[in-house]
Amino acid sequence: MDLLFVADPIETFKTYKDSTFAMMREAARRGHRLHVCEPTDLVWVRGSRVVARNARTLILTGREQADWYEVVATQELALADVDAVLMRKDPPFDSEYVYATHLLQQAEREGARVFNRPQALRDHPEKLAILEFPQFIAPTLVAREAAAIRAFHAEQGDIILKPLDGMGGMGIFRVGPDGLNLGSIIETLNQGGATTVMVQRYLGEIVQGDKRILLIGGVPVPYCLARIPQGSEIRGNLAAGGKGVAQPLSDSDRAIAEALGPILAARGLLLVGLDVIGNCLTEINVTSPTCFQEITDQTGCDVAALFIDALEAALA
Known part of the structure; x- marks a missing residue:
């Protein structure tokens, strides 16, 4: 299959922890062809289709440093001509992000398969999406x-x-x-x-961690990553210095995940990251959920393989 990743500049990837890189590595292992572009490359002209100008075709070198990829071709690529488009642009969820989803939705009208679906991305702003599920929130x-x-x-x-x-x-x-x-x-x-x-x-339970629970095709990954604040910090986010500790889902984690999973999957959200503190849902992350590599490294549960399994099933 031909897979097009719409992402931040690949030169900025920290491959030792980047979940998009983990997806690419697993897809390449299965023989899928990798293409990548940035949202700024998306163009539509009347009478034509949505294209990614300067889309780069990659092969992975097997190294995980600055030279982890080689560009074998650069071309203009119509999104409807690849098997799947994976929207992996990080927040902020600003006007430009929204405009990108409109271009991706136009590509859908032209026959592209986009994951997560553009309308679902717009309909689930990551902080506000929890309002639909008040029974689970603080x-x-x-x-x-x-x-x-x-x-x-x-x-x-x-x-x-x-x-x-x-x-x-x-x-x-x-x-x-x-x-x-x-x-x-x-x-x-x-x-x-x-x-x-x-x-x-x-929520005082933050001292035990802000748990990232991954839903893939509506099904919870059996392990979450508890991101535990360090020192005097109140934030568990890894970007804020939190320590990531993988652990099995608790009964309450699983109850939340199993309640939301089928609903969100039915809306076109193949991959979702739920944030839970204690027994309370705090965010529903749909733009570019992470923590694949941390969970895999600590538990042996191959999250990237689960994701590519789900992607292949969705395209079958």
Whole structure:
């Protein structure tokens, strides 16, 4: 099969932990052909089809350093002419990301198979998608009004505030019962009432880790990665210095995953990353879920193989 990965510049990949690289490596092992482009390469002209200009065809060298790939061809490639397009662009989920999904959806109309489906990506912003499943989430507020945030803090006492378009723990603040710096944090995040903010009750179970649970084809991977904050840090994100510890799913983890899995898969989300603290769902990640290699390295469960199995089944 011909697979086109729409991703960040491959020169920036940290191959020792990158999940897109793990997908590529497993796909190549099975004999699939690899092509890659960036969202800036997507072009549509009336009378033609959505193409990836300067799409690069890769072979993997078997090394995992700067020379992990070789480019064997550069060409203009119509998305409908490959077997599958894998949208693996990292957040931010900004206007340009949304525009890219519209181009990918046009490619679908022309016959392309895109994973995750573009409309599903737009319909599931990663922070806000949890609102559909209130039975699994902690007390949560979504607002831009400072008074509403202050009232939520007064009610909950200990809260986490975060921007809706962040990733890797960026822009997350904790405010305790003393309310120290609450006003300044609100001003920073809501930009004077212009920007919407998510506020949640602080979950003390974060000390045991912010668990990433992967759903592939609606089925949970049997192990999650608990990302455990280090030192005085409140964030477990690996990008913020958290320690990743793979562990079997708990009963509550599995209950959440099995409840959401079929629903999300039916919407065209082949790969989803659920974030869970304690027994509470905190995010539904659909843009470029990660942690493949950490789980595989620590448990022997080959997550990339499970993903390519699901992709092949979806294309059969």
